[in-house]
Amino acid sequence: MEKRVVITGLGVVAPNGVGLDVFTHAIKNGISGIKHDAELERLQFSCQIAGKPEISTELALQYFSELELRNFNSTGILYGVIAGIDAWKDAGLTLENNEEPDWDSGTIFGTGTSGIDKFRESIYKIDDFQTRRLGSTAVAQTMNSGVSAYLGGKLGLGNQVTTNSSACTTGTESILMAYERIKLGQAKRILAGSTSDSGPYIWGGFDAMRVCTFKHNDAPEQGSRPMSASASGFVPGSGAGALVLEDLETALARGARIYAEVLGGNINSGGQRGLGTMTAPNPMAVQRCIKNAIANAGIHPNEIDAINGHLTATSKDGLEIQNWSEALERKGKDFPYINSLKSMVGHCLSGAGSIESVASVLQLDQGFVFPNINCDDLHAEITALIDESKIPKELIKKELNIIAKASFGFGDVNGCVIFKKWKAA
Amino acid sequence: MISKQEIIEQLKTIVKPYVQNQESFDALTEETDFINDLKINSANLVDVILDIEEKYNIIIDNESMEKMINVKAAMEIVAIKLAEK
Numbered sequence: 001m002e003k004r005v006v007i008t009g010l011g012v013v014a015p016n017g018v019g020l021d022v023f024t025h026a027i028k029n030g031i032s033g034i035k036h037d038a039e040l041e042r043l044q045f046s047c048q049i050a051g052k053p054e055i056s057t058e059l060a061l062q063y064f065s066e067l068e069l070r071n072f073n074s075t076g077i078l079y080g081v082i083a084g085i086d087a088w089k090d091a092g093l094t095l096e097n098n099e100e101p102d103w104d105s106g107t108i109f110g111t112g113t114s115g116i117d118k119f120r121e122s123i124y125k126i127d128d129f130q131t132r133r134l135g136s137t138a139v140a141q142t143m144n145s146g147v148s149a150y151l152g153g154k155l156g157l158g159n160q161v162t163t164n165s166s167a168c169t170t171g172t173e174s175i176l177m178a179y180e181r182i183k184l185g186q187a188k189r190i191l192a193g194s195t196s197d198s199g200p201y202i203w204g205g206f207d208a209m210r211v212c213t214f215k216h217n218d219a220p221e222q223g224s225r226p227m228s229a230s231a232s233g234f235v236p237g238s239g240a241g242a243l244v245l246e247d248l249e250t251a252l253a254r255g256a257r258i259y260a261e262v263l264g265g266n267i268n269s270g271g272q273r274g275l276g277t278m279t280a281p282n283p284m285a286v287q288r289c290i291k292n293a294i295a296n297a298g299i300h301p302n303e304i305d306a307i308n309g310h311l312t313a314t315s316k317d318g319l320e321i322q323n324w325s326e327a328l329e330r331k332g333k334d335f336p337y338i339n340s341l342k343s344m345v346g347h348c349l350s351g352a353g354s355i356e357s358v359a360s361v362l363q364l365d366q367g368f369v370f371p372n373i374n375c376d377d378l379h380a381e382i383t384a385l386i387d388e389s390k391i392p393k394e395l396i397k398k399e400l401n402i403i404a405k406a407s408f409g410f411g412d413v414n415g416c417v418i419f420k421k422w423k424a425a
Numbered sequence: 426m427i428s429k430q431e432i433i434e435q436l437k438t439i440v441k442p443y444v445q446n447q448e449s450f451d452a453l454t455e456e457t458d459f460i461n462d463l464k465i466n467s468a469n470l471v472d473v474i475l476d477i478e479e480k481y482n483i484i485i486d487n488e489s490m491e492k493m494i495n496v497k498a499a500m501e502i503v504a505i506k507l508a509e510k
Contacts, residue, residue: 066442067442067443067469070442070472071472133475135471135472135475136468136469136470136471136472
C-alpha cells in the first residue's frame with residue numbers, strides 16, 4: 001500500500017531571515033533581504049544588489065566544529081547544513097552518535113554547484129603548482145553532493161543520501177523525490193531541501209546574460225519586482241530551505257507535530273521544443289506539469305486556495321500567470337491568491353524551490369498569505385488575466401487548505417508540488 | 426638548535442585540533458601513533474603535514490610523509506628537513 005507523506009520539520013536560511021521565527025516575521029511583514037553588495041560593485045557587475053543570508057561565526061560554530069570550519073569556504077554547504085539541522089530538530093528529532101546509522105532516514109538535498117569559492121581557491125593553488133597544499137577537504141567542499149554528505153554524517157543517515165540538481169527547479173524536485181521514496185515505502189523519513197552558494201562566481205553568468213536588474217543599484221529593497229510593469233530582471237539571491245518529509249504512520253506513532261501533507265506533484269521538461277529553449281520555458285510543458293500535479297494529488301483545480309509562483313521579475317512573469325490561468329481554467333476573481341517570495345529575497349536559484357516551499361508550508365500552518373512587495377504597478381498583461389485582489393500587497397490572515405508551489409528552471413525543466421494543511425482527526 | 430622536548434611541545438600544538446582521543450593526547454610520548462592512539466582521521470593527516478610544513482618552513486616529500494605515522498617519526502623527519510635547510 002502507498003504511504004501518505006507529511007511534513008514534520010522546517011528549516012530556513014534566507015536573505016531576509018535565518019531561522020524559522022525570524023523568517024516568518026519577515027515574510028508576514030514584507031521585509032526585504034536585498035542589500036547593496038560592495039563586492040559586486042567592485043567587480044563592476046551590472047547588478048550590484050543581492051540577497052545573502054547573514055551567518056555569524058558564532059552561529060556557524062553551533063553546526064560545525066572549529067576543525068570543520070578551518071579552510072572552509074563553501075557558503076552553500078554552510079546554509080544547507082544550518083537549514084537541514086534546524087529542520088531535523090524542528091521535527092523533534094535528535095542528533096545521536098549511535099554505532100549504527102539510522103537506516104530509515106536519508107536526505108535528498110539539492111544544489112546547482114558546490115563550494116564555488118573553494119573551487120576558485122583550489123584552482124589558483126593548482127595553477128601555482130601547489131596541488132599538494134589543497135588540504136583534505138577540497139573534494140568534500142566542491143563535490144556537488146557535498147551538502148548531503150555533510151548532513152548525512154552529522155545526522156547519521158543510513159538511507160539514501162544524495163544531491164539532486166535541476167537548476168531553479170532543484171528545491172521543488174527534491175521534495176517530490178523524497179515524497180516518492182517515502183510513498184513507495186523505501187524510506188520512513190527524508191530530509192528534503194536545497195541550497196545555493198552566494199557571491200560573484202555564482203551570479204556572474206546571469207549578470208553577463210543581462211537577466212539581472214541593473215536599474216535599482218541605489219534602492220536595493222525595491223529591486224526585486226515580480227509581476228510589476230517596472231520589473232527589469234531578477235535580483236540574485238542565495239540560501240537554503242529544508243523540510244523533513246515523513247511517512248504519516250511513523251510521524252503519528254512518535255507523536256510528531258505535522259505541518260502539512262504532501263498530496264502529490266509532478267516533474268517534467270519541455271524538451272527545449274516548441275517555445276521551450278535552454279532558458280525559456282515551453283508553456284505546453286508548464287501547463288502539463290501543473291495539470292499533472294493536480295491529477296496526481298487527486299484534487300480539483302478549484303480546491304487550490306493559493307499559489308506560490310516561480311515569478312522571478314523578468315519579462316516572463318506574465319507568461320507564467322497565463323500558464324497557471326489556463327492550466328487551472330481559472331481567471332479574474334476566481335483565480336487563487338498568488339505570491340512571489342522573490343520580491344523579498346531575490347532569486348535564490350537552486351535554493352529557491354525549498355525556501356519558497358518552507359514559506360508555503362508556513363502559510364498553511366499559520367493561516368496567512370504573505371504580501372508581495374514592489375508590485376504597486378502591476379503589469380497590464382497580468383491584470384488582464386487575474387484580478388488585482390488576488391495579488392496581495394498586505395498580509396492576509398486566512399485559513400488556507402491547499403497551496404500549489406511551482407518552480408521552473410534552465411534546461412526547460414518544471415516542478416509543481418501540492419501541499420495540504422494538516423488537520424488532526 | 427631546537428631541543429627534542431621543544432619539538433614535541435610544538436607538534437602537540439599542531440595536532441591538537443585533529444585529535445579525537447583526549448586521554449591519549451594528554452599522555453603523549455614519542456611512541457604515540459597519530460591514527461591508532463590519537464584517533465586522527467586519516468584524511469586529516471595531510472592537514473597535519475601541511476601545518477608542520479608551515480610551522481618549520483620545510484617541505485615534506487611524499488616518501489617522508491608515508492613514514493610519519495607517530496610522534497617519533499615526525500620528530501625525526503622534522504629534524505632531518507631542518508638540517509637540510
